[in-house]
Amino acid sequence: MTSTENVSPQWIEAQYQSYQQNPQSVPEEWRSFFQGFELGLDRSTSAPDHKPAEVQTLIRRYREIGHLYACVDPLTPCEFDHPQLQLDKFGLDQADLERTFATDNFILPNAPLKEIVSVLEETYCRSIGIEFTHIPIMEERKWLQERMESTRNKLDLSREKKLATLKKLLQATRFESFIHRKFVGQKRFSLEGGESVIPLLDHLIEHGAGLEIEHVIIGMAHRGRLNVLANIYDKPLENIFAEFADNETFKIVGEGDVKYHKGYSTDRKYGDRNIHISLASNPSHLEAVDPVVEGKCRARQERLKGDGEQLVLPLLIHGDAAFAGQGVVAEVLNLSQLEGYKTGGTIHLVINNQIGFTTLPVDARSTCYPTDIAKMLMSPILHVHGDEPEALLQAATIALEFRQKFRKDVVIEVICYRKHGHNEGDEPFFTQPKMYEAIRSKQPTAEIYRTQLLQEGFAETELDALATDVENELENALQRPPHELEEGFMKKWAKISRDFSFDPVDTSVERQELNRLIAAATATPDDFTPHRKIASLLKKRKSSVESGEKIDWGTGEALAFASIVAEGKSIRVSGQDSRRGTFNHRHATLSDIETGRNHTPLDIFAHNSGGHFTIYNSMLSEMAVLGFDYGYSVETPNDLTIWEAQFGDFANGAQVIIDQFIASSMAKWDRSSGLTMFLPHGYEGQGPEHSSARIERYLQLCAGSNLLVSNPSTPAQLFHLLRRQVNASYRRPLIVFTPKALLRHPACTSSAEDFTAAGFQEIIPDQLENKDCRRVLLCSGKIYYDLLEHRQQNSCEDIAIIRVEQLYPLHRDLLLQILEGYPQQTEYCWVQEETGNGGAWDHLRPQLGKLLGSEITYIGRKRSASPAVGSHRVHKLEQQRIIEQAFAE
Numbered sequence: 001m002t003s004t005e006n007v008s009p010q011w012i013e014a015q016y017q018s019y020q021q022n023p024q025s026v027p028e029e030w031r032s033f034f035q036g037f038e039l040g041l042d043r044s045t046s047a048p049d050h051k052p053a054e055v056q057t058l059i060r061r062y063r064e065i066g067h068l069y070a071c072v073d074p075l076t077p078c079e080f081d082h083p084q085l086q087l088d089k090f091g092l093d094q095a096d097l098e099r100t101f102a103t104d105n106f107i108l109p110n111a112p113l114k115e116i117v118s119v120l121e122e123t124y125c126r127s128i129g130i131e132f133t134h135i136p137i138m139e140e141r142k143w144l145q146e147r148m149e150s151t152r153n154k155l156d157l158s159r160e161k162k163l164a165t166l167k168k169l170l171q172a173t174r175f176e177s178f179i180h181r182k183f184v185g186q187k188r189f190s191l192e193g194g195e196s197v198i199p200l201l202d203h204l205i206e207h208g209a210g211l212e213i214e215h216v217i218i219g220m221a222h223r224g225r226l227n228v229l230a231n232i233y234d235k236p237l238e239n240i241f242a243e244f245a246d247n248e249t250f251k252i253v254g255e256g257d258v259k260y261h262k263g264y265s266t267d268r269k270y271g272d273r274n275i276h277i278s279l280a281s282n283p284s285h286l287e288a289v290d291p292v293v294e295g296k297c298r299a300r301q302e303r304l305k306g307d308g309e310q311l312v313l314p315l316l317i318h319g320d321a322a323f324a325g326q327g328v329v330a331e332v333l334n335l336s337q338l339e340g341y342k343t344g345g346t347i348h349l350v351i352n353n354q355i356g357f358t359t360l361p362v363d364a365r366s367t368c369y370p371t372d373i374a375k376m377l378m379s380p381i382l383h384v385h386g387d388e389p390e391a392l393l394q395a396a397t398i399a400l401e402f403r404q405k406f407r408k409d410v411v412i413e414v415i416c417y418r419k420h421g422h423n424e425g426d427e428p429f430f431t432q433p434k435m436y437e438a439i440r441s442k443q444p445t446a447e448i449y450r451t452q453l454l455q456e457g458f459a460e461t462e463l464d465a466l467a468t469d470v471e472n473e474l475e476n477a478l479q480r481p482p483h484e485l486e487e488g489f490m491k492k493w494a495k496i497s498r499d500f501s502f503d504p505v506d507t508s509v510e511r512q513e514l515n516r517l518i519a520a521a522t523a524t525p526d527d528f529t530p531h532r533k534i535a536s537l538l539k540k541r542k543s544s545v546e547s548g549e550k551i552d553w554g555t556g557e558a559l560a561f562a563s564i565v566a567e568g569k570s571i572r573v574s575g576q577d578s579r580r581g582t583f584n585h586r587h588a589t590l591s592d593i594e595t596g597r598n599h600t601p602l603d604i605f606a607h608n609s610g611g612h613f614t615i616y617n618s619m620l621s622e623m624a625v626l627g628f629d630y631g632y633s634v635e636t637p638n639d640l641t642i643w644e645a646q647f648g649d650f651a652n653g654a655q656v657i658i659d660q661f662i663a664s665s666m667a668k669w670d671r672s673s674g675l676t677m678f679l680p681h682g683y684e685g686q687g688p689e690h691s692s693a694r695i696e697r698y699l700q701l702c703a704g705s706n707l708l709v710s711n712p713s714t715p716a717q718l719f720h721l722l723r724r725q726v727n728a729s730y731r732r733p734l735i736v737f738t739p740k741a742l743l744r745h746p747a748c749t750s751s752a753e754d755f756t757a758a759g760f761q762e763i764i765p766d767q768l769e770n771k772d773c774r775r776v777l778l779c780s781g782k783i784y785y786d787l788l789e790h791r792q793q794n795s796c797e798d799i800a801i802i803r804v805e806q807l808y809p810l811h812r813d814l815l816l817q818i819l820e821g822y823p824q825q826t827e828y829c830w831v832q833e834e835t836g837n838g839g840a841w842d843h844l845r846p847q848l849g850k851l852l853g854s855e856i857t858y859i860g861r862k863r864s865a866s867p868a869v870g871s872h873r874v875h876k877l878e879q880q881r882i883i884e885q886a887f888a889e
């Protein structure tokens with residue numbers, strides 16, 4: 001029912017009047033509300049039988065608040081007294097228990113009250129507490145109700161399945177205790193206390209295989225990760241042990257990472273069905289991997305034949321403290337239904353061990369459940385007792401089937417405990433003595449379940465044999481050498497070199513082809529009416545390419561996109577207002593002014609070449625969206641993925657993704673990416689915030705050719721840079737500082753020859769004669785045009801201007817070759833418009849000094865805590881001073 005807090009009394013009055021005229025005219029819930037209301041009125045007057053309606057209210061209350069009384073916490077005794085669900089709260093009494101009531105919208109249409117209550121108790125107040133009545137869509141609620149009430153929310157498990165469940169529990173428990181014994185004192189972030197997560201995951205994957213799922217991508221943090229690798233991914237135990245031993249027997253690529261952060265993938269077979277399961281590599285930074293997993297899933301979903309959302313399942317495993325505390329969780333939930341980012345629903349598994357490091361829930365969240373943030377999606381949230389494996393299997397079944405049917409996120413909270421300290425060397429009694437006293441006396445879930453199975457008639461010998469098998473397997477593995485692992489992931493990357501190279505990449509396009517590309521990129525259907533100004537912009541774009549002159553930035557970018565897609569490669573662009581472009585230069589998606597319909601001209605190539613062009617306006621977040629696009633790019637090395645910041649400095653909201661994935665994934669996990677980041681940059685007097693994209697931050701992250709950092713100064717350079725990104729032998733994340741004012745600067749144009757000529761120039765030499773040169777100005781980006789204008793106006797022909805278009809990796813040989821042409825006594829200056837502690841200066845200074853054999857002169861803004869001044873007037877004075885200094889006698 002619509003929350004009564006949000007509706008006005010007038011609205012309710014109107015509904016009531018409508019109900020009085022025709023009860024069928026109002027929604028079902030309001031109908032029963034008004035029925036109850038009228039019965040209440042009747043009771044106070046002639047007191048007819050109000051009890052049938054009260055029974056209906058009782059049913060509704062169980063569905064709404066039953067979860068509050070469910071027995072789901074292994075550390076707290078269950079409450080059997082449910083004050084708000086007692087019969088007298090509904091005007092019913094013990095005598096009514098034997099009486100038969102007709103019900104509406106309930107699994108027992110006619111039953112004694114005691115049976116009705118029993119179904120409700122079992123379904124809603126046993127080992128699964130479910131929140132679902134906040135879901136506004138009746139079909140979804142009814143589906144859940146029927147699934148749960150008809151089974152009392154319990155799975156009917158076969159004998160084999162029960163044994164398999166016990167085996168998984170034993171594997172989970174014994175894996176931890178084995179490592180505890182054999183690798184004393186080593187951190188493993190034990191799963192103990194939450195071992196039932198292993199049979200739960202095992203069941204999810206197996207059940208998923210029966211529901212058409214072919215890929216599962218899991219993102220998870222440290223807790224239980226090694227256990228999941230061993231017992232879900234079947235990563236050879238001997239390899240895991242070799243990592244604990246940390247000797248020379250296993251291969252490390254790059255710098256490597258700790259064992260509980262590494263990714264893995266494998267195939268699992270169920271009869272004739274194959275399911276590929278991947279575990280995303282992740283950094284320590286909790287929850288940062290979530291959007292990455294979503295992006296990876298989306299890329300796979302788009303590239304599989306058939307219904308991708310049904311075939312690929314994202315599964316995120318969270319800790320309770322992190323799920324409640326990390327903002328990126330809300331961001332990722334918010335992506336889940338957006339056109340450019342949805343993945344057909346994610347299963348979220350929250351391992352609620354009721355503590356985060358040493359912090360208790362009372363200090364970790366302001367909400368009742370750690371999962372409350374997920375309620376915003378109007379999705380079901382299941383809270384389940386962690387020592388009840390069969391209840392967890394039921395929860396997993398419902399969650400998966402709901403996700404497959406309704407394509408929405410579902411949350412399962414496993415309420416458990418953490419047997420040891422945060423890691424195994426940590427003493428939990430320092431901070432939680434009482435809690436840990438209770439935990440000390442807990443039996444492992446495997447023991448609890450074993451006892452249950454014995455009570456159900458299983459033979460002790462049969463159950464003990466399972467435990468012996470598990471122990472033997474661990475012992476045997478310890479004796480075996482590690483395997484050479486072959487991962488499916490690498491296939492896509494097989495033809496791509498790990499090594500960066502300065503070898504030129506021919507990115508030219510023939511003259512005729514340019515005309516064809518721009519014609520397609522500017523075409524609109526006959527029945528499409530663009531805005532008058534857009535029509536003229538498209539016309540101008542087309543004629544500039546046809547005439548081969550004054551091709552501007554937007555046109556250069558469109559040509560790059562069109563040429564890549566025409567070659568059969570796909571492009572995804574995502575960012576805030578990217579379709580139009582924050583600065584009005586792109587107009588990649590057009591709107592029909594009569595119908596509002598959208599049209600993306602570049603999509604036309606999909607029909608001919610198979611290359612798709614997709615562009616999305618993103619939600620107003622940086623971290624989740626960049627993480628998503630990074631994940632997408634890792635899955636699509638042969639295509640181009642571009643994430644665009646509204647202004648470059650906003651990318652700092654995604655710093656975790658930049659530091660932990662983009663800059664370092666190759667070194668840590670041998671995972672590269674060709675993600676391209678567009679970061680608008682340029683000092684234009686707009687104040688401290690929108691001037692600098694913080695070039696210095698990216699340069700500080702550079703080492704071992706991990707990133708490409710570029711500040712292209714012409715449309716054709718952007719064209720070649722983007723084409724190089726998909727045609728080079730290697731893949732590296734590309735950081736592009738993109739212009740704002742230059743988008744319309746009359747000098748910032750290219751000619752057709754610039755596009756048909758070879759390729760990207762890491763450094764652009766000056767065209768002037770070298771011999772009389774007295775000073776060389778080295779610069780990058782927009783300031784070049786200010787310097788050029790001054791030189792033209794003042795005929796300072798003895799000063800050369802060289803543009804460093806790729807700041808990292810710096811093409812030293814090329815620069816040296818260019819500088820060799822200048823006379824001995826030439827003075828060298830680095831000119832930038834950024835502050836002295838910003839831009840490329842600090843990064844390039846030692847390199848240029850070494851290259852030239854002497855210190856280079858700095859011309860630019862002074863060092864400053866803020867990237868730019870607030871006053872436009874002061875900005876202009878500063879800019880003028882820089883230019884004057886560059887040309888001073």
Ligand SMILES: Cc1ncc(C[n+]2csc(CCOP(=O)(O)OP(=O)(O)O)c2C)c(N)n1
Nearest residue numbers: 223284285286319320321322353355356357
């Ligand atoms: C963003 C971030 N902040 C802090 C940490 C340090 N840290 C690692 S685990 C942890 C507690 C996590 O608690 P919870 O999410 O409940 O998972 P649990 O370890 O209990 O399974 C903290 C604070 C981190 N890894 N990432």
